[in-house]
Amino acid sequence: MKKPSLKSLSIVEFLKQEPRREARIAAAPAAPMPPMESYVANRLCAALHPARQFVKVTEVIERGENVRSYRLVADPARGTESLAYFSAGQYLSVSLKVGNATLTRPYSISSSPKEALQGWYELTVKRAPHGLASNYILDNWAVGTEVEVSAPEGQFTYEPLRDAPTVVGIAGGSGITPFVSFAKAVADGDEDFNLELLYGCTHEKDILFRKELDEIAAKCPRVHVTYVLSADNAEDCEEGHLSAERIRAHAPEGEYSVFICGSQGLYRYLDTQLPLLGLRRKFIRRELFGEYRNPSADEGYVAPKEDTCRVTVLLRGETYTLTAPVEDTLLVSIEKQGIPAPAKCRSGECGWCRARLVSGEVYIPASVDGRKLADHDYGYIHPCCTFPLGDVVLEISAK
Amino acid sequence: MAKHYDVIVVGAGNGGLVAAATTARAGLSTLLLERHNLPGGSASTFRRGRFEFEPSLHELCSVGNEENPSQIYTLFKDLGCEIDWQYEFKTFRAIMFGEDGFDVSMRAGVDAFCEDMERAVPGSAESVRAFFDLVRKNEEALAYVAAMKGNPNKLKMVLKHADFMRCASYSVEAIEEALGMPQRAREIMNTYWCYLGVPTDELNAMHYLSMVGSYVEDGAAMPKKRSHELSLALEKALLSAGGELWYNSEVVRFLYDEKGGCAGVVLSDGTELYAKEVISNVIPHNVYAMSPKECVPERELRLANSRELGITFVTVYLGLDCSKEELGVEDYTVFKMNCANPREQYDRRKEVGMYYVCNCLNVVIEDASPEGTCMLFFTIPMFGEDMPKDLKPEEYKKWKNEIARQYIEDYEKCMGLDIRSHIEEISVATPVTFAHYLGTPGGEIYGYQNSGWDSVIMRTQSQMKDFTVPHLTYCGGHSVRGDGYSSAYITGQDAALRVIKRLKGGIA
Incomplete structure (x- = not known):
C-alpha cells in the first residue's frame, strides 16, 4: 500500500488563486451596501428592539381612586413610526424628568399585544404615597404629553416549552396590570394557555379592570377570575388571603404554573405559602421585585457611621460628585442629581444600569443580586440595588 | 470641545x-x-x-497551558x-442518526484521535495521521514565510513547502481524497465544518487543518x-x-x-x-x-x-432542573446529523435535525449551574437569508419557539432523553438576536x-x-x-x- 501523499495535487494551483479572486472582485458592482432593512433579521430587530420609542398620550382613563391608565401611541414627528410588538407580561421603562432629577420607572403594559399592532400601548399607574414618578405622572400626564419609553422588556412572559398548560395568576392590587394583558392575549388566541386568575385586593372598591376582566372571562372559557378581598365581603368575591389553600382550591389537577405580580409584601407572604404547595421551582414565576428599600432592616447589614456619603460618578471621562443618603440606592442618588443614568428593571435583574465600582464599600442585598459571575470578580455592580457604605467612586455608562 | x-x-x-x-x-x-x-x-x-448562560462559545482552540502555551x-x-482556563480532552461525539448511521467519540491528542478513528473506520489511521502531519508542515512553512517577512524564496517554497502550497490552494475534501482517507473517516474528520461556516468541499484545507489540528493537539479550553x-x-x-x-x-x-x-x-x-x-x-x-x-x-x-455574508445560528439555551447524570448526558459536545456529508448538511440545513451541536457545559465545569441542575446549549446553523422573508414581528416568537421545540424533540429522540419536562429556563436566540447585539x-x-x-x-x-x-x-x-x-x-x-x-x- 502506498504512503498517503499529496503528490497528485498540482502546486501551480496556488498561483491561480489570486488572479481568480481579483477577477471575482472586479466583476462585482461598486454599488453602495444594501440598506439594513433589506435583511430580514435586521428589519425584525428594528421592529422588535428599538433603542427607544417616542410616544404621545392620546387618552387618560380613570381606573379607580388614584389609578389611571394612559393610552400611548407612536409619535412619528419624533421618529417613532410604529410601536414594537411585545409578549403579554412585559413592561416599558418610562423616562421622566421630575424637577432636576432624571429617572426611569418600569410599568407593565396593561393592553394586549394585538392592541400594540392596532397602534397603542396602555400603561396603568397608581399613586404611591411618596412615589416621585407616580405622583409626577398622575399630576402631569394629559392628552398630548410626549413621553419616551424603552422597547418592551422583561422575562415575565408565558413560555410554552417551559410552563404548564394552566397558569394560576396571583395578582395583588395594581399588580393586576400584566394579567390584564395575559387575559386579553389568551382571549385573542395570541397566547395558548388557561389562565386561572386570583386577584387580591383590600376592599371591593380597589379592584381594577373588573369590567374588562369579567367581560373576557364571560366570552373566553380559558380565562377564569376570582376576586379575593382581605378586608371586605362582597357579592361574587371570596374573602381572605392569597393563601396556599386558596391556590390549591383553584388550581387544576396535575401540573400548573404560578405567576405572581404584586407588592413586595405579597411576595414575602407568598414565600411562606408557596412551599406548602410543593411546586417545582420551574413552575413559579415572579414579576420584578421592584426597588429595594430599608437595607438597614436586613440581617447582616452593618450601618455606616454617617447617614450620607460622597459619591463620585465617572461618565465618558467627566466627573460628577454628589452627596448620597446611605439608605438610598446609588441609582436613585445619581438620578436625583440629574445625571442621566441607564436603568430599566430597577430590581437588580436586567443589568442595564451595570456600573464599575472603582473604589469604596457597598451593600448589595443577596436576594436581588442579579450580577453575572465574572462581574463579581471585576468589581461591577447594579446601582439600582446597591447601597453605599461610605464614599464610593463608580463609572457609569451613558444613558 | x-x-x-x-x-x-x-x-x-x-x-x-x-x-x-x-x-x-x-x-x-x-x-x-x-x-x-x-x-x-x-x-x-x-x-x-438561577442560570447564567454562555451565549456563543463552544470552546477555544489554540490555547494550551502554562507548560505548552x-x-x-x-x-x-x-x-x-488571568483566566481560569478549563479543559476538555474529548474533541466531540458525532452521531449520525438512521440506518447507515454512526456514533463515535473522538479523544484529543493525535495518537488517541487516530486510534479512535481506526476503531470507527478500520484502515483509516495512516491517512488520518498524514492529515495531522500536514498541520506541522503548515506551521513550519508559515514560520518560514514569517521569518522572510512575507517574501519567501519561491524556489524554496516549491521544494521544501510544496504541501503547504497545496493545502493553501485546495479544499479539505480534495486534500483528504489525495491522502486516500476513507469516506467515513472524512465525514467524521469534517464534523467541525460549521465552526468555519463553509462546507469542506469549498473550505480551504489549511484553514481547517489549523483549527482541527489545534483542537486535537491542545484539547479545547474555556473560561x-x-x-x-x-x-x-x-x-x-x-x-x-x-x-x-x-x-x-x-x-x-x-x-x-x-x-x-x-x-x-x-x-x-x-x-x-x-x-x-x-x-x-x-x-x-x-x-x-x-x-x-x-x-x-x-x-x-x-x-x-x-x-x-457569513454563517449565523439559531441557538437554544436550556436551564434544566435535573443534574446531567439524572438527564443522562455524558458528553460536552455532541454533533447530531441526519446525513454524513458536509455539503449535503449545508444544502439541506432547513430540514429539522439535519446537523446541529448540543453542548452541556456542566460536563466540563461541574458547578456551572446550581447543584441538581444542568444546562444544554443547541447550536443550529443558519444563514440570514434562510429566515422566512415575510416573517412578521408578531409571528417571530412562535417561529423561533417552533424551531426550538423541533430540535429539542429531535435530540430527545436521538439520545433517548427527557428534556422537555425539565425545562426551568429557556431562551432562544436567532439571527434577529445577533443582529440586535452585534449590529451585523x-x-x-x-x-x-x-x-x-x-x-x-x-x-x-x-x-x-x-x-x-x-x-x-x-x-x-x-x-x-x-x-x-x-x-x-x-x-x-x-x-x-x-x-x-x-x-x-x-x-x-
Whole structure:
C-alpha cells in the first residue's frame, strides 16, 4: 500500500488563486451596501428592539381612586413610526424628568399585544404615597404629553416549552396590570394557555379592570377570575388571603404554573405559602421585585457611621460628585442629581444600569443580586440595588 | 470641545477588546467605543433565573497551558489577563442518526484521535495521521514565510513547502481524497465544518487543518465563568493601561480628513471624537454605510459586494432542573446529523435535525449551574437569508419557539432523553438576536463567508490591497481569518501591532 501523499495535487494551483479572486472582485458592482432593512433579521430587530420609542398620550382613563391608565401611541414627528410588538407580561421603562432629577420607572403594559399592532400601548399607574414618578405622572400626564419609553422588556412572559398548560395568576392590587394583558392575549388566541386568575385586593372598591376582566372571562372559557378581598365581603368575591389553600382550591389537577405580580409584601407572604404547595421551582414565576428599600432592616447589614456619603460618578471621562443618603440606592442618588443614568428593571435583574465600582464599600442585598459571575470578580455592580457604605467612586455608562 | 486620541477602536467585540488593550498597553491614548452596555459582542453571558448562560462559545482552540502555551494562552498572558482556563480532552461525539448511521467519540491528542478513528473506520489511521502531519508542515512553512517577512524564496517554497502550497490552494475534501482517507473517516474528520461556516468541499484545507489540528493537539479550553470572564479580563487590561471604554456609545458616522484618511467618528448624540488611527471591529459593510461616498474606495465596495455574508445560528439555551447524570448526558459536545456529508448538511440545513451541536457545559465545569441542575446549549446553523422573508414581528416568537421545540424533540429522540419536562429556563436566540447585539447585516456572526476563492490565505495575502483607507484598520470576525473567538483575538492583535508600528515606528 502506498504512503498517503499529496503528490497528485498540482502546486501551480496556488498561483491561480489570486488572479481568480481579483477577477471575482472586479466583476462585482461598486454599488453602495444594501440598506439594513433589506435583511430580514435586521428589519425584525428594528421592529422588535428599538433603542427607544417616542410616544404621545392620546387618552387618560380613570381606573379607580388614584389609578389611571394612559393610552400611548407612536409619535412619528419624533421618529417613532410604529410601536414594537411585545409578549403579554412585559413592561416599558418610562423616562421622566421630575424637577432636576432624571429617572426611569418600569410599568407593565396593561393592553394586549394585538392592541400594540392596532397602534397603542396602555400603561396603568397608581399613586404611591411618596412615589416621585407616580405622583409626577398622575399630576402631569394629559392628552398630548410626549413621553419616551424603552422597547418592551422583561422575562415575565408565558413560555410554552417551559410552563404548564394552566397558569394560576396571583395578582395583588395594581399588580393586576400584566394579567390584564395575559387575559386579553389568551382571549385573542395570541397566547395558548388557561389562565386561572386570583386577584387580591383590600376592599371591593380597589379592584381594577373588573369590567374588562369579567367581560373576557364571560366570552373566553380559558380565562377564569376570582376576586379575593382581605378586608371586605362582597357579592361574587371570596374573602381572605392569597393563601396556599386558596391556590390549591383553584388550581387544576396535575401540573400548573404560578405567576405572581404584586407588592413586595405579597411576595414575602407568598414565600411562606408557596412551599406548602410543593411546586417545582420551574413552575413559579415572579414579576420584578421592584426597588429595594430599608437595607438597614436586613440581617447582616452593618450601618455606616454617617447617614450620607460622597459619591463620585465617572461618565465618558467627566466627573460628577454628589452627596448620597446611605439608605438610598446609588441609582436613585445619581438620578436625583440629574445625571442621566441607564436603568430599566430597577430590581437588580436586567443589568442595564451595570456600573464599575472603582473604589469604596457597598451593600448589595443577596436576594436581588442579579450580577453575572465574572462581574463579581471585576468589581461591577447594579446601582439600582446597591447601597453605599461610605464614599464610593463608580463609572457609569451613558444613558 | 472635541476630544483627540491616538487610537479609537470602534466596537468592543473580541477583536476590538484585544486591539484596544494592546494599543493602550503600548502607551497610546486609546478610546474603545461600544454601542451596548457590555463588552465582548458574542463573548458575554446572560442570566435567566438561577442560570447564567454562555451565549456563543463552544470552546477555544489554540490555547494550551502554562507548560505548552499556544497562541491564545500567550496573548492573554502578555496582556496581563488571568483566566481560569478549563479543559476538555474529548474533541466531540458525532452521531449520525438512521440506518447507515454512526456514533463515535473522538479523544484529543493525535495518537488517541487516530486510534479512535481506526476503531470507527478500520484502515483509516495512516491517512488520518498524514492529515495531522500536514498541520506541522503548515506551521513550519508559515514560520518560514514569517521569518522572510512575507517574501519567501519561491524556489524554496516549491521544494521544501510544496504541501503547504497545496493545502493553501485546495479544499479539505480534495486534500483528504489525495491522502486516500476513507469516506467515513472524512465525514467524521469534517464534523467541525460549521465552526468555519463553509462546507469542506469549498473550505480551504489549511484553514481547517489549523483549527482541527489545534483542537486535537491542545484539547479545547474555556473560561470558568464563561466568556464574560474573557471580555472583562481584556477590558481590565485596557483600563489599567489608562485606556477608556465608553459603553452605550454608538458610532453613527466615520470622519475623514481632506486626504481621505480616517480621522475620527461621530456618536449617536452628536459627540465628535478624533484619532490619529481608527481600528474598526465593525464589519466593512456597516463602515461604508456610515462613511461619505467619496471616502470609500471603489475596490472596497466591489470586494464587499463580491462576498457572501457569513454563517449565523439559531441557538437554544436550556436551564434544566435535573443534574446531567439524572438527564443522562455524558458528553460536552455532541454533533447530531441526519446525513454524513458536509455539503449535503449545508444544502439541506432547513430540514429539522439535519446537523446541529448540543453542548452541556456542566460536563466540563461541574458547578456551572446550581447543584441538581444542568444546562444544554443547541447550536443550529443558519444563514440570514434562510429566515422566512415575510416573517412578521408578531409571528417571530412562535417561529423561533417552533424551531426550538423541533430540535429539542429531535435530540430527545436521538439520545433517548427527557428534556422537555425539565425545562426551568429557556431562551432562544436567532439571527434577529445577533443582529440586535452585534449590529451585523443579516445577524451574521462570522463576517464574510470563507468561500474557496476568498480563503484566509488569499485574504492575508491581499490585505494591503483590499483595505487602503489611510488610518483605518479592520479587525474581528469579518477580517482575514473569519470564524470564531481565537481568530478574532488574533486579528485584533494584528491590527493593533500595525497601528502601533505606524504611530511609534516599529516599537510594539
